[in-house]
Amino acid sequence: MDPLHQAYFSSPIGTIIISATAAALISVLFTEEAPQVNSPDLPVCLQDGLQQLTEYFSGNRKTFDLPLHSGGTAFQETVWQQLSHIPFGQTLSYYSLSSQLGNVAAIRAVGSANGKNQLLLIRPCHRVIGSNGQLVGYAGSLWRKKWLLEHERKVMGTHQLNLFG
Known part of the structure; x- marks a missing residue:
């Protein structure tokens, strides 16, 4: 290694x-x-x-272009790859993410995979929220998740946090 x-x-x-x-x-x-x-x-x-x-x-980058090696299961890698498609400044619910992956019944597995993401910010798991719009489940602490979403909102010039992208 x-x-x-x-x-x-x-x-x-x-x-x-x-x-x-x-x-x-x-x-x-x-x-x-x-x-x-x-x-x-x-x-x-x-x-x-x-x-x-x-x-x-500093507000000058919206996507990352870096070589990554995350070493997850095939399912985790699929979820993590999907995270990269959530646009800067927008959010997506766990339910919607599961739906995009073609299996709404896998919502808990999607949440679990999201929680095991070791590439915070690079694979933007902070953009995934609860179906009710609540900020839930962020390994970096919820206050940081809120800060990151507000930072992206400010960079985008939107006036209010749109939790449902």
Whole structure:
């Protein structure tokens, strides 16, 4: 297995730790750790990840273009891929996501897969909400989910949070 590299990113909503092999990102997660000084010889994918996160938080990036390796089951990978199709500044319910995947009965499995997403922000699971419009289930904490959705709304210039995209 390739050696694991890590980098820290100080975001407006806390420290993000990014883990990667030399070729691809494997996780982007919020941490309560204080940011550490990044190695000057980070792999290109980590350097690009840091740059794209800077652009996202400054409002200059709406999608990410990074090599990813998530290592999930076939079903999880399908769900995670679908997350990437939720437009910036919009939301989708777990029910709607299940429907897009062709199986509304799999709503709990979709929720479980969404909760196991290790590439927060990159695969925008924060854009998935409850059918009643409630902010539910975010590994980075619900207050961060709310902040991210409001950030995207501001970047898009919309005047109110549209929870049903």
